[in-house]
Amino acid sequence: MKKLRVGIIGGGISGTALGYHLSLYGNAEVVLFEKNAIGCGTTSKSAGTVCLFDDSLRNRYWDVRLYGFESYLKMEREEKGSTGFDKTGTLVAVTSEEVEATVETGIALAKAAGYQGEYITDKDRIKKILPLIDVENILGAGYTQDDGYFDGTMISNTYARKMQQKGGVVYTMTPVVEIVVSGGKAAGVKTAGGTMHLFDRVVDCTGPWSRFTGKMAGLDVPIWHTKAEAFFLSPPGKKLNYVFPVLKYPAFYALRAGDNIFICKSHLSMDLDNPMHAGQWDPDKLPATGGTDDYFIEFLFEQMQKSVPGLVASGLVSSWLSYRAEPRDFLPLLGETPIDGYILATGYGGNGIIEAPAASRDLAKFIMRGESTPLLEDWAFKRLWGKERS
Ligand SMILES: Cc1cc2nc3c(=O)[nH]c(=O)nc-3n(C[C@H](O)[C@H](O)[C@H](O)COP(=O)(O)OP(=O)(O)OC[C@H]3O[C@@H](n4cnc5c(N)ncnc54)[C@H](O)[C@@H]3O)c2cc1C
Known part of the structure; x- marks a missing residue:
């Protein structure tokens, strides 16, 4: 059987999940290149929330959400600790009638799939779940108890290991420095040191770096970097003596991180035309911690004052800055590009x-069998051909 040689650039959640799914096909020969360590990029800075419902992904993509959640639950069942799952549940504050409709649908979908979910309007009950919340300015809250957050780096490493068990090859500390294009077709990659690897398909999974790797293939990848500024707060009293759920408001979200609270401005509230929110930068220049702007912590404290006043007296323990890779419409960029054989899996944003x-x-199905799906059509890079200027 003739094998299809697929080279993947980038070992974050995107590259490793793709590597794993490709390795399930008997005729795939998969090689992944990561310039640093697996899951060390945006994925390592992630909050990792995979909630059964919230406003970050439209209900239209419910099956995407469910497949993600159940894939990780299965991984965790097969090997305890392989995903870093923390089952805290999720509380979504309902701030308007519009949000209410979305939340009610989301809860109905979660329940139909067999999970616990309820829309709560009894304010005392909401307070019991999260004592620090202000219930005056909300209509109610959606609550799912079976979800929470995961560790993206652990999941990436688990995917990479599973891919290797199926015969895939993973090179870490191996930057791709050139995408070899011959006769308008991607033919392989060159890694630092000059080694050439030939492929039938090259898939770019480099997230915020895809602006740079895209150029190696002669393509302007139309993504913007939104600043993901995460702050770790030590709540009043220092210890949380209850389960702090993933808390979602339209403008920000919070979750527990040990005894601290992780808090961040939500990705859909970022304005790509506001230079404080977004731009086109070099992710290699990001510091490991710090690097945050006063603007974001001030914004978040203002939000907390209104919504979770019990958190305002928290101490600031640490913070970090990362870049989310966002296309203009905040949906991923997947699939074929004008360069034959050069495929994108980037723009996953928040x-x-x-x-x-x-x-x-x-x-993986498209690469191996040439079959598209409604999801791939929705998120196709093709939707932007000719429309974007970088
Ligand atoms: C603060 C924050 C909170 C978030 N919260 C959530 C959340 O709650 N839920 C959720 O679903 N998502 C969340 N996200 C988004 C999610 O983390 C990202 O969408 C996801 O991690 C992107 O993964 P990726 O694989 O595309 O990119 P990355 O993880 O950045 O991986 C790209 C990899 O490519 C490598 N690379 C780059 N150039 C080269 C090269 N030339 N050669 C070889 N390798 C190269 C990099 O080293 C890197 O490891 C959050 C993000 C942030 C920053």
């Missing part, structure tokens, strides 16, 4: 942990 399993499952 939802890559949720979306990577389903998107990779479909993309």
Whole structure:
């Protein structure tokens, strides 16, 4: 049987999930190149929430959300600790009638799939779940108890290991420095040191770096970097003596991180035309910690004042800055490009942990069998051909 040689650039959640899904096909020969360590890029800075519902991904993509959540649950069942799952549940504050409708549908979908979910309007009950919340300015809250957050780096490493068990090859500390294009077709990659690797397909899974790797193939990849500024707060009293759920508001979200609280401005509230929110930068210049702007912590404290006043007296323990890779319409960029054989799986923005399993499952099918799916059509890079200027 003739094998299809597929080279993947990038070992974050996108590259490793794709590598794993490709390795399930007997005629795939998969090689993944990561310039550093597996899961060390955006994936390592992620909150990793995979909630059964929230406003970060439209209900239209419910099956994407469910496949992501259940893939990780299965991984965790097969090997305890392989995904870093923390089952805290999720509380979504309902701030308007519009949000209410979305939440009610989301809860109905979660329940139909066999999970616990309820829309709560009894304010005392909401307070029991999260004592620090202000219930005056909300209509109610959606609550799912079976979900929570995962560790994207652990999942990436688990996917990479599973891919290797199926015969895939993973090179770490191996930057791709050139995408070899011959006669308008991607023919392989060159790694630092000059080694050439020939492929039938090259898939770019480098997230915020895809602006740079895209140029190696002669393509302007139309993504913007939104600043993901995460702050770790030490709550009043220092210890959380209850289960702090993933808390979602339209403008920000919070979750527990040990005894601290991780808090971040939501990705859909970022304005790509506001230079404080977004731009086109070099992810290699990001510091490991710190690097945050006063603007974001001030914004978040203002939000907390209104919504979770019990958190305002928290101490700031640490913070970090990362870049999410966002296309203009905040949906991923998948599939074929004008360069034959050069395929993109980037632009996952603030939802890559949720979306990577389903998107990779479909993309692997397309690469191996040439079959598209409605999801791939929705998120096709093709939707932007000729429309974007970088
Ligand atoms: C603060 C924050 C919170 C988030 N919260 C959530 C959340 O709650 N839920 C959710 O679903 N998503 C969340 N996200 C989004 C999610 O983390 C990202 O969408 C996802 O991690 C992107 O994965 P990726 O594989 O595309 O990119 P990355 O993880 O950045 O991986 C790209 C990899 O490519 C490698 N690379 C780059 N150039 C080269 C080269 N030339 N050669 C070889 N390798 C190269 C890099 O080293 C890197 O490891 C969050 C993101 C942030 C920053």
